[in-house]
């Protein structure tokens with residue numbers, strides 16, 4: 001596990017309204033079934049099934065679509081946006097999916113508790129609402145993120161991050177702890 005993972009990147013802005021009564025009730029009802037609590041994060045990926053980690057899944061549309069089409073792998077979504085998380089919880093229940101779980105947290109905190117070489121794929125779809133140069137320091141996918149991704153990916157694992165208006169970037173690691181990434 002990472003000993004000292006810096007907590008310097010604030011890649012999101014918290015401007016959310018509090019959840020309404022119906023959303024709060026749904027969150028409470030579905031949390032135990034579909035969410036992974038922080039004390040369970042160190043156990044992610046300890047089984048033999050491949051884990052796909054979807055970072056910043058928004059309202060969960062792509063996360064659920066991919067998980068439904070790819071039932072041989074388990075999907076874990078991480079998101080800080082509470083309303084999106086509730087929407088995803090409801091959709092997982094409605095779709096009857098058994099291979100998706102969600103985490104409500106900053107992904108940097110989750111990374112810190114995942115042991116080495118546990119994850120098959122890390123996907124980050126359109127992570128950056130930070131187009132201005134002065135905001136580049138807030139971008140999620142940069143040095144510290146990629147270093148932690150390399151640590152928790154299994155040999156041969158990939159990190160993919162499509163960005164609006166740009167080519168999709170992919171980094172794969174043959175031997176995550178020792179090699180430099182190749183694409």
Ligand SMILES: C[S@@+](CC[C@H](N)C(=O)[O-])C[C@H]1O[C@@H](n2cnc3c(N)ncnc32)[C@H](O)[C@@H]1O
Nearest residue numbers: 011012056057058079080081106107125126127
């Ligand atoms: C532009 S949205 C993309 C949403 C979704 N992936 C999609 O393609 O529709 C970026 C998402 O990343 C989430 N996010 C940003 N930084 C994050 C972090 N450090 N940990 C977890 N989620 C984060 C934001 O809350 C937001 O929902």
